[in-house]
Amino acid sequence: IHQRHFAAPHETAAFMGTEAARQALADAGAGPEDVDGIILATSTPDQAFPATAVRVQAALGVTKGFGFDVAAACAGFLYALSVADAMIRSGQARGVLVIGSEVYSRILNWQDRGTCVLFGDGAGAVFLRAKPDAQQGQGIMSCHIHAQGTLGDTTYYITLRDSNLCGISIYTDSVLVHPIPIANFGCTGVGCSPFHNTFLNVTTGNALNYAWN
Numbered sequence: 001i002h003q004r005h006f007a008a009p010h011e012t013a014a015f016m017g018t019e020a021a022r023q024a025l026a027d028a029g030a031g032p033e034d035v036d037g038i039i040l041a042t043s044t045p046d047q048a049f050p051a052t053a054v055r056v057q058a059a060l061g062v063t064k065g066f067g068f069d070v071a072a073a074c075a076g077f078l079y080a081l082s083v084a085d086a087m088i089r090s091g092q093a094r095g096v097l098v099i100g101s102e103v104y105s106r107i108l109n110w111q112d113r114g115t116c117v118l119f120g121d122g123a124g125a126v127f128l129r130a131k132p133d134a135q136q137g138q139g140i141m142s143c144h145i146h147a148q149g150t151l152g153d154t155t156y157y158i159t160l161r162d163s164n165l166c167g168i169s170i171y172t173d174s175v176l177v178h179p180i181p182i183a184n185f186g187c188t189g190v191g192c193s194p195f196h197n198t199f200l201n202v203t204t205g206n207a208l209n210y211a212w213n
Contacts, residue, residue, distance in 0.1 A: 004120035006105045012046045014055035016123035017101035021056055024097065024125040034129070036065040036093035039084050041076030041100045044107060045069060056099065065093065076100060077124070082143045084128050095129040 007016065017040055025031060040053035053067035072079040077100035084096040101123035108116045131139065 004117075005122055007103045007121040011103070011121070013040075013042045013044055013101040013103055013123070014046045014052045014059065016103075016121070017042075017052065017056045017099045017125065018059040020101065020123040020125035021060055021097050021099055021127075024099075024127045025060075028127040028129070030095065030127055030129070032060050032062045034095045035060070035062045035097055035127075036095050037084075037087065038062065038065070038067040038097045038099065039070060039080040040067070041070045041072065041080040041098075042102055043071055043073050043076065044101075044103045052101070053099070056097075079145065081126070081128075081140075082145055085140050085143060088128060088130050095127060097125060097127055099123065099125040 021038070025035070035057075038053045038057050040051070040056060042052055045052045046055060051067055051069040053069050057065075057067045070076050070080045070083065077098065080098045080100070084093075084098045087093045088096060102119075103121045104119040105121050108119060110116050
């Protein structure tokens with residue numbers, strides 16, 4: 001870890017998510033009219049409701065489709081990505097913005113030096129859309145979502161006074177224990193190596209494996 005970024009007072013999850021979404025749409029050569037839905041992953045929403053995704057929808061000028069949040073902590077972005085992938089494959093949507101946006105600096109216990117140094121603030125986004133002429137092996141090839149509920153007490157947050165974000169346990173479970181078996185499982189049947197074109201995220205009792213091409 002070389003650097004961590006922290007949001008300014010006016011930079012909320014919706015604010016940062018909107019900026020990331022604008023960049024994703026620009027990179028894809030798309031506009032608000034191409035967006036059928038927005039799925040935003042966050043554990044630090046602007047408010048309990050409405051969803052942060054609909055705040056982003058309004059800011060972008062998107063006037064159709066759906067918007068909702070996904071709360072799965074560190075694995076949230078990939079959970080959101082898996083939902084968007086499934087909705088596009090099923091024909092429910094053609095273009096979906098997937099956003100991850102967090103302002104963890106506002107909920108961390110800064111006295112817990114074993115944990116607070118792991119987290120920062122920021123947002124990222126991708127725009128997924130259907131490609132009618134896609135060739136075999138293009139796009140998202142494989143998606144496997146797993147949860148390990150028995151690790152629920154390893155890391156949780158209710159309030160600053162009632163929380164447990166155990167950095168050592170998170171690191172042990174997410175980096176040392178689970179990645180290789182899950183990577184192997186995710187690549188089974190799609191003909192790829194777990195160390196080739198594979199994006200793996202395993203943390204907070206959640207594990208996902210994506211194989212990309």
